[in-house]
Amino acid sequence: xxxxxxxxxxxxxxxxxxxxxxxxxxxxxxxxxxxxxxxxxxxxxxxxxxxxxxxxxxxxxxxxxxxxxxxxxxxxxxxxxxxxxxxxxxxxxxxxxxxxxxxxxxxxxxxxxxxxxxxxxxxxxxxxxxxxxxxxxxxxxxxxxxxxxxxxxxxxxxxxxxxxxxxxxxxxxxxxxxxxxxxxxxxxxxxxxxxxxxxxxxxxxxxxxxxxxxxxxxxxxxxxxxxxxxxxxxxxxxxxxxxxxxxxxxxxxxxxxxxxxxxxxxxxxxxxxxxxxxxxxxxxxxxxxxxxxxxxxxxxxxxxxxxxxxxxxxxxxxxxxxxxxxxxxxxxxxxxxxxxxxxxxxxxxxxxxxxxxxxxxxxxxxxxxx
Amino acid sequence: xxxxxxxxxxxxxxxxxxxxxxxxxxxxxxxxxxxxxxxxxxxxxxxxxxxxxxxxxxxxxxxxxxxxxxxxxxxxxxxxxxxxxxxxxxxxxxxxxxxxxxxxxxxxxxxxxxxxxxxxxxxxxxxxxxxxxxxxxxxxxxxxxxxxxxxxxxxxxxxxxxxxxxxxxxxxxxxxxxxxxxxxxxxxxxxxxxxxxxxxxxxxxxxxxxxxxxxxxxxxxxxxxxxxxxxxxxxxxxxxxxxxxxxxxxxxxxxxxxxxxxxxxxxxxxxxxxxxxxxxxxxxxxxxxxxxxxxxxxxxxxxxxxxxxxxxxxxxxxxxxxxxxxxxxxxxxxxxxxxxxxxxxxxxxxxxxxxxxxxxxxxxxxxxxxxxxxxxxxxxxxxxxxxxxxxxxxxxxxxxxxxxxxxxxxxxxxxxxxxxxxxxxxxxxxxxxxxxxxxxxxxxxxxxxxxxxxxxxxxxxxxxxxxxxxxxxxxxxxxxxxxxxxxxxxxxxxxxxxxxxxxxxxxxxxxx
Numbered sequence: 084x085x086x087x088x089x090x091x092x093x094x095x096x097x098x099x100x101x102x103x104x105x106x107x108x109x110x111x112x113x114x115x116x117x118x119x120x121x122x123x124x125x126x127x128x129x130x131x132x133x134x135x136x137x138x139x140x141x142x143x144x145x146x147x148x149x150x151x152x153x154x155x156x157x158x159x160x161x162x163x164x165x166x167x168x169x170x171x172x173x174x175x176x177x178x179x180x181x182x183x184x185x186x187x188x189x190x191x192x193x194x195x196x197x198x199x200x201x202x203x204x205x206x207x208x209x210x211x212x213x214x215x216x217x218x219x220x221x222x223x224x225x226x227x228x229x230x231x232x233x234x235x236x237x238x239x240x241x242x243x244x245x246x247x248x249x250x251x252x253x254x255x256x257x258x259x260x261x262x263x264x265x266x267x268x269x270x271x272x273x274x275x276x277x278x279x280x281x282x283x284x285x286x287x288x289x290x291x292x293x294x295x296x297x298x299x300x301x302x303x304x305x306x307x308x309x310x311x312x313x314x315x316x317x318x319x320x321x322x323x324x325x326x327x328x329x330x331x332x333x334x335x336x337x338x339x340x341x342x343x344x345x346x347x348x349x350x351x352x353x354x355x356x357x358x359x360x361x362x363x364x365x366x367x368x369x370x371x372x373x374x375x376x377x378x379x380x381x382x383x384x385x386x387x388x389x390x391x392x393x394x395x396x397x398x399x400x401x402x403x404x405x406x407x408x409x410x411x412x413x414x415x416x417x418x419x420x421x422x423x424x425x426x427x428x429x430x431x432x433x434x435x436x437x438x439x440x441x442x443x444x445x446x447x448x449x450x451x452x453x
Numbered sequence: 454x455x456x457x458x459x460x461x462x463x464x465x466x467x468x469x470x471x472x473x474x475x476x477x478x479x480x481x482x483x484x485x486x487x488x489x490x491x492x493x494x495x496x497x498x499x500x501x502x503x504x505x506x507x508x509x510x511x512x513x514x515x516x517x518x519x520x521x522x523x524x525x526x527x528x529x530x531x532x533x534x535x536x537x538x539x540x541x542x543x544x545x546x547x548x549x550x551x552x553x554x555x556x557x558x559x560x561x562x563x564x565x566x567x568x569x570x571x572x573x574x575x576x577x578x579x580x581x582x583x584x585x586x587x588x589x590x591x592x593x594x595x596x597x598x599x600x601x602x603x604x605x606x607x608x609x610x611x612x613x614x615x616x617x618x619x620x621x622x623x624x625x626x627x628x629x630x631x632x633x634x635x636x637x638x639x640x641x642x643x644x645x646x647x648x649x650x651x652x653x654x655x656x657x658x659x660x661x662x663x664x665x666x667x668x669x670x671x672x673x674x675x676x677x678x679x680x681x682x683x684x685x686x687x688x689x690x691x692x693x694x695x696x697x698x699x700x701x702x703x704x705x706x707x708x709x710x711x712x713x714x715x716x717x718x719x720x721x722x723x724x725x726x727x728x729x730x731x732x733x734x735x736x737x738x739x740x741x742x743x744x745x746x747x748x749x750x751x752x753x754x755x756x757x758x759x760x761x762x763x764x765x766x767x768x769x770x771x772x773x774x775x776x777x778x779x780x781x782x783x784x785x786x787x788x789x790x791x792x793x794x795x796x797x798x799x800x801x802x803x804x805x806x807x808x809x810x811x812x813x814x815x816x817x818x819x820x821x822x823x824x825x826x827x828x829x830x831x832x833x834x835x836x837x838x839x840x841x842x843x844x845x846x847x848x849x850x851x852x853x854x855x856x857x858x859x860x861x862x863x864x865x866x867x868x869x870x871x872x873x874x875x876x877x878x879x880x881x882x883x884x885x886x887x888x889x890x891x892x893x894x895x896x897x898x899x900x901x902x903x904x905x906x907x908x909x910x911x912x913x914x915x916x917x918x919x920x921x922x923x924x925x926x927x928x929x930x931x932x933x934x935x936x937x938x939x940x941x942x943x944x945x946x947x948x949x950x951x952x953x954x955x956x957x958x959x960x961x962x963x964x965x
Binding site: 328 | 830
């Protein structure tokens with residue numbers, strides 16, 4: 084007993100002061116570099132491939148042709164859009180995991196307008212209906228869990244998650260109703276001949292409209308959260324409901340209002356997917372973005388501008404992963420493993436930004452970074 | 454554990470340094486703790502007392518320096534190591550499991566077979582030796598605050614501690630309970646234990662300790678025998694300059710009824726009656742003190758007035774200068790504000806209710822005023838100026854206006870909160886434990902601020918726990934006892950004995 088207490092602990096962890104920005108980014112950059120080296124090692128050992136050519140392939144997946152770059156940008160825009168929808172809720176500490184369902188609700192409303200109104204209204208009115216309808220549907224999908232949270236303090240994580248399944252089943256139901264041709268089990272391209280309800284294309288760039296909409300949304304969200312009274316109320320409710328009540332903020336009203344907004348933007352994203360790019364409706368049209376967006380938001384610490392970077396990172400890695408699986412004949416899972424390793428290093432680096440590790444006898448002299 | 458003369462000090466800390474990020478909490482502190490002695494560790498908020506003691510009890514590990522126990526260098530990596538060396542710390546916030554009995558709590562976490570019968574026997578023998586009164590089979594939730602504290606003390610003694618550290622042990626006790634605690638501490642000292650007590654109350658230091666050691670801004674200033682010094686000198690050492698230790702109490706000028714509470718009854722969420730038939734009036738230009746054992750309805754009373762607590766029956770009216778009455782009950786804080794009632798409230802839970810810890814000073818100043826104007830956007834310029842003024846006027850020590858308030862020390866957090874609440878020129882100012890955990894210097898700043906509000910004609914309600922202060926500061930004192938009004942006394946004509954009696958029994962003694 085006496086002996087065991089005479090030794091200094093091997094490592095002891097202390098909290099850092101505020102790092103200057105270059106220190107924090109140095110650590111993050113170092114983490115990515117280390118992750119790449121580690122991935123290279125794993126690649127060589129496990130698959131016998133040359134890691135450099137694997138990296139080149141990952142890069143090419145996004146940048147080798149103009150078309151690929153446009154696909155990359157479109158995917159970033161869609162992912163960013165959902166992430167932007169989630170952060171007002173997240174800042175309020177309302178864990179909205181229902182992005183998928185809210186997007187599907189918006190997409191369903193869009194498809195309904197395109198299919199059912201095509202012979203009734205002129206094209207511009209249909210597009211207007213799509214916009215209003217998708218926003219309303221997404222907002223409704225956000226409102227339901229918010230209402231129960233505000234009135235009965237139900238768990239929003241489970242509730243929003245469950246709402247995803249409801250939305251998926253609803254979409255599956257309507258796909259059978261609208262299927263073309265009968266018995267196909269899918270809708271196919273909606274209004275392929277007439278292009279009714281298709282969002283206009285700017286110049287020759289199919290995806291440009293989506294990108295512009297999301298860019299505007301991004302700046303608007305940055306201002307809304309940082310400088311508006313609503314944004315301030317959201318922060319106060321998120322930090323402490325008791326403080327909010329103490330200064331007379333109506334907490335349930337803020338919860339419902341914010342989730343209406345969150346759901347509405349998800350719904351709008353669904354509209355951009357259905358009306359802008361895919362022109363069809365499937366149960367998997369969201370591509371899991373409702374969940375990936377959670378990671379985008381957290382990695383950027385809910386900052387809309389940083390989220391451009393983190394959504395780029397995730398989309399870039401995803402596309403690279405699927406590319407190497409085809410080029411090298413590797414399993415698709417292998418790409419996901421690499422993505423996982425890189426994300427692990429990035430998330431892990433946050434620890435070293437907050438804390439410093441001191442080794443025995445070296446306390447104060449050497450500091451371990453990563 | 455030999456107690457011969459000339460043995461080395463129980464604890465010797467040499468050049469201990471501890472940093473938290475860029476903040477140096479302890480800067481090369483050397484301190485000796487001796488057996489058979491009660492050492493009072495003094496210092497302002499943020500001077501590093503608790504940090505220093507936490508390193509002794511294994512919660513933190515020092516960045517530099519060494520610790521010797523009985524002359525032997527040791528390394529304390531965890532609370533377990535500390536127990537192994539006979540060091541026990543009683544924290545400000547009790548760490549007991551409510552649904553377990555005293556004995557179960559005491560043996561919790563110990564290795565080896567759990568024999569509650571044996572444990573109860575040992576507990577009883579400890580209690581007999583020092584004059585404690587603990588029933589080993591009583592559940593913690595059935596106990597009063599002072600009983601819980603006793604369990605904490607027995608817990609560390611049970612583990613064989615002969616070096617005891619108590620962090621502000623009297624903050625939650627009545628004067629009678631404090632006297633009992635002090636008697637126990639003295640008897641432990643006499644049996645050769647080393648005792649360290651951290652406290653802000655000077656009269657306790659003088660009454661109890663043998664020696665005082667003073668820290669200032671993380672540095673060791675010095676130590677001296679208590680009998681050779683006095684409160685004034687100790688305070689000057691802590692603050693680093695001469696301070697006056699008198700609380701001002703100007704005579705109220707033209708007091709008029711401002712808030713009238715009539716037959717107020719409040720039940721909490723579990724349906725337990727927290728306030729029963731409470732009636733009183735708070736006057737403008739006067740400080741009304743509210744005394745009582747903690748949890749006797751003080752919180753509910755203030756929150757009911759502030760519009761935060763649902764009530765069962767009764768009324769709370771705001772009386773304007775022309776005598777017009779307006780009912781406040783059933784209105785939320787926003788409605789009360791919109792009615793034009795300038796009601797300010799400094800709640801007990803500063804960072805959980807009064808302020809937002811993760812926001813900076815400007816954003817915290819905005820909490821009350823952000824709705825002003827019709828713009829959709831917030832105006833941060835005005836609150837920024839308010840923050841600058843508060844920092845300047847109240848001498849808040851903060852790295853900048855943009856620092857999150859949770860990074861400030863307790864005293865500075867309180868100054869920010871009080872500063873914000875008085876900028877709106879209130880006509881009623883409710884304060885709950887405004888100086889809890891604050892050092893002498895900050896406390897006097899707060900008393901001063903309250904007095905200034907009083908002179909400006911504000912009706913000040915001061916819920917306090919230090920009876921010495923209540924008796925010196927307040928014009929009238931309302932004593933609560935289990936949610937009922939035990940009596941309202943003249944602050945100039947009462948003493949803390951009487952208040953203590955009234956706190957435990959309605960009306961106190963026959964003549965109360």
